[in-house]
Amino acid sequence: MANLLWLQGGACSGNTMSFLNAEEPSACDLVTDFGINILWHPSLGLELGENLQKLLNALTSGQMPLDIFVFEGTVVNAPKGTGEWNRFAGRPMKDWVSDLAKVASYTVAIGDCATWGGIPATAPNPSESQGLQFLKRQHGGYLGAAYKSKAGLPVINVPGCPAHPDWITQIVVAVATGRGADLSLDEFQRPKTFFTSFTQTGCTRNMHFAYKVSATEYGQRKGCLFYDLGCRGPMTHSPCNRILWNRQSSKTRAGMPCMGCTEPEFPFFDLAPGTVFKTQTLMGVPKDLPQGVDKSGYIKLTAAAKAASPAWAENDIFVV
């Protein structure tokens, strides 16, 4: 039996919603098939008031083991570093986070807010939000760069806005079944199994990307969303087109650009008007090119790809 505690800081509950919709495995499978004991969760926990405090105190004092500490949302430090804006069970949430992270065998940050601060930590960051071990790209965050859980791992970051349901439950199962040490993490402490390939890997529009045929409106069933609509698929690490959403689709399959929500900079461009859903260019050339491609190579590639593009690339090939 692995004890799991899930707390929520500055967040919209999106990752909770995502978790409750998981299918492979589902939140119920965690309990029935994988022996995970969900001690408390914002939508599932029964304890209130003093009873909840008792439970939390039993964990922080070591009286009850805490195997997996899951945190959703930012660590709120406002006002002036006190954390009083986000009180929980009688004290600032950030104080519970410090104490629980010390006794947890594994600490898992779910969603962009908990990993790197996400939307709440975007300038001017009025809630003085931080992620557990990062603030955007900067290592450290609330727990500090040196933090390791009792099992010897740093915070396991499962980013996304929200994270895909199955990324959450599969990581929780890996940890609960003693395979935590096998998890290999990238430089941002994301499990490599999910975050090595790109959103573009498996995108149905790859042929249009190759032949430089652009989608010019949302939902168009031909064309790639990179050239005009700001798709970040070629530079975002996520398995969104390998592990589909609701088992059947993804943003790019539905004709919506990837917004890069698994990367520390999300939301890009501080949400300034005209910067979202629009490819940012400088003198007509995209500012962010696919990872590993330079400007002159890109221009040469475009000329060649356009000249070679077949007639069908200009038609809607996903005919119903």
Add this chain to the structure above:
Amino acid sequence: MASENGAVLKSIADMLANGLKTEVEPFPETDKEFAEILLQLRQLDPKDLESKLVIGGFLDHPYGPDRQRCLECMYYLVHRRWCDLPELSVPVDPDWWCRLWRI
């Protein structure tokens, strides 16, 4: 359809060959300026070819030291010889250029 496009293409080519002065400069350096040109185009009657050419800054030859042309532009559909930018939506030649060029 094809012949109709051919006729429009020819009338554009004629206007440009006859020295129609178009707003080639300034090139929209960033998205903001690009969006401003699109806004002007959206206010036109879609059939008003001449104004599209003027505001779009059309040329019937490549432009600048990089010899930018419709052929490399992301809006250019090679087989239809067509500019697919919704605000323009006109037949074009691969060697033409306009200031909404993007790659």
